[in-house]
Amino acid sequence: MASLLRNTNPLVSPLLTDKYQFTMAYAYWKGKRHQDHATFDLFYRRNPFKGSFAQFAGLDEILRFMSSFKITNDDLDFLKKDMSQCDPGYFKWLKNLDCSEVTIHAHKEGNIVFPKEPLVRVDGPLGILQLLETPFLNLTNYATLMTTNARRMRIAAGQDKTLLEFGCRRAQGPDGALSASRYSYIGGFDASSHVLAGKMFGIPIKGTHAHSWVSSMKDTSEINVRNLTYFKNGQKKEIDFVDFVLENQKKLGWTATNKGELAAFIDYALAFPTYFLGLVDTYDTLSSGIPNFLIVAYSLYQLGYLPIGVRLDSGKLSTLSRKTRKMFQDFAKKTSTPHFAKLKIVASNDINEGVLYDLKKEGSEIDIYGIGTHLVTCQAQPALGAVFKLVEINDEPRIKLSNSFGKITVPGKKNSYRLFGKNGQAITDVMTLFDEQPPQAHKQYTCCDFFDSHKKISVIPSKVEPLLQKVWDHKLIHKLPHVKEIKEFGDSQAQKFDPKLFQRKDPISYPVTLSSKLYEKMHQLWDEALAPQIFD
Amino acid sequence: MASLLRNTNPLVSPLLTDKYQFTMAYAYWKGKRHQDHATFDLFYRRNPFKGSFAQFAGLDEILRFMSSFKITNDDLDFLKKDMSQCDPGYFKWLKNLDCSEVTIHAHKEGNIVFPKEPLVRVDGPLGILQLLETPFLNLTNYATLMTTNARRMRIAAGQDKTLLEFGCRRAQGPDGALSASRYSYIGGFDASSHVLAGKMFGIPIKGTHAHSWVSSMKDTSEINVRNLTYFKNGQKKEIDFVDFVLENQKKLGWTATNKGELAAFIDYALAFPTYFLGLVDTYDTLSSGIPNFLIVAYSLYQLGYLPIGVRLDSGKLSTLSRKTRKMFQDFAKKTSTPHFAKLKIVASNDINEGVLYDLKKEGSEIDIYGIGTHLVTCQAQPALGAVFKLVEINDEPRIKLSNSFGKITVPGKKNSYRLFGKNGQAITDVMTLFDEQPPQAHKQYTCCDFFDSHKKISVIPSKVEPLLQKVWDHKLIHKLPHVKEIKEFGDSQAQKFDPKLFQRKDPISYPVTLSSKLYEKMHQLWDEALAPQIFD
Incomplete structure (x- = not known):
């Protein structure tokens, strides 16, 4: 099955990456650490558009990338020339590299997600995992941002309006346009003007x-x-x-x-x-x-x-x-x-989220919106800033501190769960250590804040939903869903939350929390990692 | 020569377009107007980033697109199904369509350009020209915006700093990333982290x-x-x-x-x-x-x-x-x-144009900047908004009015010239009717404002540079320059203008003007096109 999958964009290849991934992979290989077992988390730090949520997308493209991962002879020739100081054995290793030793757990594409929780967890040898960082981020950052932007516009316009994506000419190049069409559809749009998106994804096209x-x-x-x-x-x-x-x-x-x-x-x-x-x-x-x-x-x-x-x-x-x-x-x-x-x-003409709210308030008589520039460029915030961080190596959790407080990572291989209340609405997403007992329905569970040891939520969930599902276990393990299925799932998610989460003005925030054990582990590692301040 | 050219991104095809291009082309064909001779101008209306200039890019990709223009059988199958109400003869016409009846004049890639002047002028049969609109805009809008953004950052950082593009993970998908690398290089960056950009374009890569x-x-x-x-x-x-x-x-x-x-x-x-x-x-x-x-x-x-x-x-x-x-x-x-x-x-870390100015003022000790998000997403203004407008058909100039004053087009097939003063600095870009006498060096020439009949500049230029060069005459007529040549040309252009044009705060504006004859023609058509106001 895996061999049939191709990247949507033939430009996507292991070279769609930052050079430092290849220098690091070399240094891992040279230092004989490339087969060390590692875990990386892909997550974002702050909700986009001053909102309280994001809608995850890009998983399909990640899995296509994994399936087709292959450094060609042509690529190797380029790398050998560019990294001529490196040991030739490295390039032999690269030549045979693939994703057959990797496992991936991820949120379902189209899920509503929140800051700091892993959207994708990647387990496998350090060398190959390092080479996945930039492509994974490239394929999910804009996808998730764009889907979120479309969802916000859908919420702003209301369910009774028809929304058309008109951004082909203003997107960031050919692929920016194609991605914009795909992810605005997943995020709640009805159709697109983009002919290629119609042909490739079966999205309805209008014009x-x-x-x-x-x-x-x-x-x-x-x-x-x-x-x-x-x-x-x-x-x-x-x-x-x-x-x-x-x-x-x-x-x-x-x-x-x-x-x-x-x-x-x-x-x-x-x-x-x-x-x-x-x-x-x-x-x-x-x-x-x-x-x-x-x-x-x-x-x-x-x-x-x-x-x-x-x-x-x-x-x-x-x-x-x-x-x-x-x-x-x-x-x-x-x-x-x-x-x-x-x-x-x-x-049409310069419509954005704010304009949609204004037009509703002013009692406009518009039935259908055609939205281009502000949708596809995500003008209000054109980057999500998701990151891909090492959280565990050889069964030992690792932490990254930083001169910026918000950039601290949650260490360790983790699971995460969405806890629901009696009314069917989600209460919190809680991260746990990988090997601890998950929260259970109808049993009391304590969820901790990241930083404040006194801030805890005690919950008796009526339902517990595991958020990270295994999607790649040395190879693809499920057939990829059609974009229409992803859209339908995406369209159905908002109703699982308090509607106040989605309002534009003063949205309530949704708590992402840690199990008690994960809280302790994180703060213990933090203390250990800090060097005494010897300069000033 | 033409047959050897391929699009940088294999996704680029005549279907990278808005559906209305295919419905309009059908209606032209059905109404037997598809072979009418037309002229379209590609231009933008307002300078990006609250500045006083832009730097044109994307021409190479346009010419590749022209060279490889072909609607495949696969594409036709999709179109036939999607436009099933249309006469089958249309699809036969599409099948054989190419750019062999088209002529293109354009600014040199990397040139400093200004609002309302044609960056690309396209002459040829109405049907094929209509199908070029969206791809042309997709391939130049972001390219020009990105190049301009990079140029502004180069100006902010100063000539003595090294600038590296680090945006692969934050760009709008794979192609957004590749375009960002290419156009930041043309706009004055020294290198990129992006390996694929190194392989495909020969841009130096770092990491x-x-x-x-x-x-x-x-x-x-x-x-x-x-x-x-x-x-x-x-x-x-x-x-x-x-x-x-x-x-x-x-x-x-x-x-x-x-x-x-x-x-x-x-x-x-x-x-x-x-x-x-x-x-x-x-x-x-x-x-x-x-x-x-x-x-x-x-x-x-x-x-x-x-x-x-x-x-x-x-x-x-x-x-x-x-x-x-x-x-x-x-x-x-x-x-x-x-x-x-x-x-x-x-x-690195969240550097933008303003930060570069601040760091300079604060006497930072930074030698090299790695810039990602703000560069590649053009956060300060993520879309240029260039347009492609019909200006003449069957030798008759056409005007588009609008409820928005700024959206009025300058009618007619035009030429345009850059007039230089004694100090070697450019004074104005003047547009003329296609067939009128161009301004000449050392001879007095009158340049008119677009709207104000009393606002004129009288110039005795020391040099006159034609801005629109023929680049496609039924086929490609020159070998495409290497990205390094485009960069060198781009890097050399700023010195041809008053440096105050490029300053961040209160830049002076550069006059784009009309010849007296073009002024008259435009206002005559404007009067003719206006219907009396019969509603209120």
């Missing part, structure tokens, strides 16, 4: 036309193909659609609209009579775009085609959407076409 | 070790290979380096430092005696990291190896670097080893 379509025409004389086929009483008929629309224009009294725009709408409707959605802000939304759209949409309607709606891409979206809705409603009344009152209003 | 290396050891009993080879009076000798270091430790009097850290430094020095650089903040920088480093470095020095220096990765970098330098200087004096006073101090 109609741009401003260039509208500005490409000057008037209806440029329309080359004028006839539209339609059906009346089951019979196929043809009509000069241009003349038909121009007559309707006169009847409706909107004769001073932009001529090029009207021609472009007609030409687009001729190509997509069953899916007519007009971008209405190329010249002026309310005085030209909407009337031109309505003239063409009404003509289609008379021939039995149901128009879809409009897209607003500039200006004050809440006001414009309300005025647009009013025009639709007035038109529906005037022409006795109730369908027109409920036409869809799509909005 | 030593991480915290995990240090925390992997508890004491010197874990060192498996103790002997170091060295040369004395031309003779090869061996020594138990561990014992040698431990003796030096006693002599130097630093006996209470962290034992694991000392062991790790010794083990690393054993692997890389000619390139010993220690990461000194795993436990405590000043009381453990620096003394441990000096003990090992001094031992190497005595055996004829020159140690390199240290890396600081947490804490207050200016203070720590000054204290470190003081310790190096004291040590050099005490041991009569002048080399130690000048050891390199590398700093």
